Amino acid sequence: MEVSSAFWIGFIILIIVLLLLDMFAFHKKGEVINVKKALWLSFFWISLALIFNAGIYFVFGKEPALEFLTAYLIEKSLSVDNLFVFILIFTSFKIIPKYQHGILFWGILGALIFRAIFIFAGIALLERFSWVMYLFGGFLVITGIKMVVDFIREKREEEKKEEKDLNNSWYVKLTRRIIPMTNDVSEPKFFRRIDHKIVATPFFLALLVIEMTDLVFAIDSIPAVLAVSTDMFIVYTSNIFAILGLRSLYFALRGVMDYFYYLRYALSAILLFIGCKMMFNHFAHTYGTEFYIPTTTSLLIITTLIAISIVASIIRSRQSQKSMVMNFHRKEGTV
Numbered sequence: 001m002e003v004s005s006a007f008w009i010g011f012i013i014l015i016i017v018l019l020l021l022d023m024f025a026f027h028k029k030g031e032v033i034n035v036k037k038a039l040w041l042s043f044f045w046i047s048l049a050l051i052f053n054a055g056i057y058f059v060f061g062k063e064p065a066l067e068f069l070t071a072y073l074i075e076k077s078l079s080v081d082n083l084f085v086f087i088l089i090f091t092s093f094k095i096i097p098k099y100q101h102g103i104l105f106w107g108i109l110g111a112l113i114f115r116a117i118f119i120f121a122g123i124a125l126l127e128r129f130s131w132v133m134y135l136f137g138g139f140l141v142i143t144g145i146k147m148v149v150d151f152i153r154e155k156r157e158e159e160k161k162e163e164k165d166l167n168n169s170w171y172v173k174l175t176r177r178i179i180p181m182t183n184d185v186s187e188p189k190f191f192r193r194i195d196h197k198i199v200a201t202p203f204f205l206a207l208l209v210i211e212m213t214d215l216v217f218a219i220d221s222i223p224a225v226l227a228v229s230t231d232m233f234i235v236y237t238s239n240i241f242a243i244l245g246l247r248s249l250y251f252a253l254r255g256v257m258d259y260f261y262y263l264r265y266a267l268s269a270i271l272l273f274i275g276c277k278m279m280f281n282h283f284a285h286t287y288g289t290e291f292y293i294p295t296t297t298s299l300l301i302i303t304t305l306i307a308i309s310i311v312a313s314i315i316r317s318r319q320s321q322k323s324m325v326m327n328f329h330r331k332e333g334t335v
Contacts, residue, residue: 137223
């Protein structure tokens, strides 16, 4: 797909404008974002992505539009998994809600830059060494299996009341040894001057962990998106639109994470499917076989897996709430 420099320049300007709006218009400094506002902002970001998708359809055609929508859906669903990590990060470093958006803003800004590097490198590799498709596909399959194993292990730790603390992780300990730190979180500053010395705060540490987390997630998500399209414009724009709405989605969903209990199983299945598709389609393209998984089929399977996981999670959450109420009444002797 041929994309002129004008489209790239226009997209970059659009992103800069949206980032400025998000930082200075949509959110006030020190504001605690409530669920209602977060939902409206999430609706805005998703609607914007769909409008952009419609623009791709009218300018470039049906197939690029389908590729954008599929890539956006994959990246969005994988990004939701980041929300669990964000909660853990802010809990570990005792960052209160009204200061969280500022950290997420700078974290996402860094993600925009890192994603561009990852996507450019990934596409360059595929153009020069097409067999890398098999490596990417195999990596996604392994990642999908590992995701389920990690999820089961985490649930066992929760049952044993073992609460994970990121302060005990090796990279946080290493950072504390290299950079002078303070535990003061009274002001939302990344660095402070104490006794004539510049020291980092937990806000900086939280930002650093968020950036490192995004790098890890990018290793999973970029190959998955490249299985849908290797067009730089489609891959990058779909990634950026998915990331832009992540902050609002975090504040909208952090209180209802139980409704996404089975999401990781769906994400695992998606990665397994995308990994297999990546290898099968490349094999079909190389050797001219008839077995080929089209983008429309991928979109349908991904949408179905996500929908099933959400419905199953909602049913589980309601059954759990009902069980809690029944147990309460039993203790009170009213049943």
